[in-house]
Amino acid sequence: MWVCLIAAWFMIYNGHIQQAAFDITRGFGIGIGNSFTVGGPEMRITYLGFFSDPNDLGMFIVMCLPFSVFLFYTGNIIAKLVTLMTIAAIIYGVYMTGSRGTLLGAMSVIAAYFFIKRAGAKLILVGALIAPIAATLLAAFGGITSGESSAYGRLDAWYDGTQMLLHNPVFGVGMGNFMDEHGKVAHNSYIHVAAELGVIGYSLWGGALILNMLAGYDLIKKHTDWQAPDDKTQALYDREILVNKALFYAMIGFMVTAFFLSRQFTLTMFIFMGMQTASLVRIIRIRPELAYVFEKRNIFKSIGLAWCIIVAVYLALKVGL
Template identity: 35%
Template sequence: MEKSVGLYDKNSSHLGFFFLFIYTIALFIRPQEWTYNPDPTPIARYFLIIAFIFFLASQRPKLWGYQSWFLLGIVFLMPISGLWNGWLGGGLFASIDFAIYGLLPFIMYASLVNSPAKRNWIFFLFTLTSIIMVHHGLSQRANPDGIGWTGISLIQDTRIRYVGLFNDPNDMSMFLLMNLPILFYLRSNSQSLIMRFIYLALVAGLLYGIYLANSRGALIGLIFMCLAYCYFQFGTVKATLASIISLPITFIAMSLFREISADEDSAYGRIDAWYEGIQMLKSSPLFGVGANQFIENHGRTAHNSYVLIFAELGLIGYTLWFMTIILTMIMLLKIINIDSSKYESELQDKTLRQNLALAKIYFYCLIGFMATAFFLSRSYIVFLYMFLGLAFGVYVQVRAKIPEVSASEEPKTILKILFMAPLSVFTMYIITIVLL
């Protein structure tokens, strides 16, 4: 159920996209924080507000799908959860933050990044951000004191990181991981042999950055991403054989990603956090203990995005969040599974062919997120909603040419996802009990 304002009055807001682009620079690359500032001005938010004003004034169409309703539901649920737990003010602040870092990026990336040229600019920015982060990490490793050119030091003596949003090595690794499929897409669409080599070198650089960040969660995400690629490329049987054959390589890779951390990052500490999250859900099954309250109740983070959100926002919030991601992935799968022989005339359109390829790319990105998120508390991280918005925008463009993909929006599909949410919570409970 995607609605749009002015569907037949198309008017792409170039100024809205421009300020969205500047917002992304300020949010990701953060040149305003390359010198030490104990109280930085939140200029990224200002650019987002300006972009949103132009978006409201002149963007046609404005895409609004099921996912938008789900995210809006989380925005309204957070203050209710806060009130339920006796902390309305905290719930309101969390709601504002989620609107800024969740809902707005989703709808604006879906609507404003609506052409190959604009998408390429966003991909360029994501790639540039990744290069800067890896370069900064190399400067940290080269400095005897472990301090990079921004003034930010290594963490745990060896793990690289960046400023702001990517101050945690795990966040940085997750972002690098989700950009790997994009680099392969850019490489496959390049006609220049030199550029194809450069993109391949950048892939190696991002992999090295993930290694230097020493994030096991990102490594597991990479493994699942590779398995998804094998499945689409070779089928179930060959993908299964490939996974079995690659097990020794996987174990060797895991041994290179040893955690150098305190007890709270140990395997037992993670499982204990999962168990505590389940207890929080039991204490308040509908609304949870409140946004940002997991660490207040347990003293440590959840080490699992799924546990974090059902502990903080209960079954209602978790279901809305879960459905946002899974519905988007089902939409992408509908595109991936299109029988191209039925649409030979439509596929003469180069943009449509690119969108079909992008559906698979975004699916890999989300697979990487979901696998990595099983070991990291990143339920609300902003670039998740950017990728979801990009994926939804591609889906809408494909649906305009190939209406059969709209089967993903049928009520029976939504109901299936709705029932999958509590089932996934029960699965998490079983895993936790078995591992305790």
């Protein structure tokens, strides 16, 4: 987690340098490694490699927010002060990316924490099912875009994606062929995967993503309090639960931002999913009876819930277009 937060600090600092060096005549500011801002006067910050897009950078920064909260609760006084500054830096970084999807992702992480902590299971399930519809309608009315044409361009891409799926249901149109069919990316990772990989591919991708989230949610709601046979095991279990909780909320940040971006195979997702899975495995080693979270019925349940996202978007498009 410290590695991610240190990386986030460097990226945000680099963004600050970029904006401070902004040249109105050139239309961009240069930072470390010749990284530069995009969007002209908007001065949207970037970094190097696959973080050269402000949306990718913003997604990573948002996913680091729960790590800061985790280290605040588990660290000493110095760590608490550092993490408070880190949280402030993350908020500043989200602002500098100029990404509306990133801002919505950050707000969703915070809202999800209080919602999950207070609400019952049925209310949370209803909220999760309504969220894709609300997000689609938000896009329809231009709530996350800079203009009406951008909003409807995004919705057109989503609608074309659903049509690709309907006409090629089993295997989709093929990996990397969405742009050939539509001309632009889908601006929605879920629609993008479903359109390109069909029922089989999306069931694997979406099912794996939702399975981890269901397992994490189950641990948060049902197994946070547990009396271990000895103090060492108790301390190990309590810390691992907190780690898993931080990763769970980090992945909420990914899932929300990915709803407005085509980042379905980004390295960031696989790294964080890998850490989340590893944390779940460590918890199961401490308490083998929790292995039920990966049982067959939960796998099929995850696939079904993943498809609920696609169905919800499709139904909302009928209203939004």
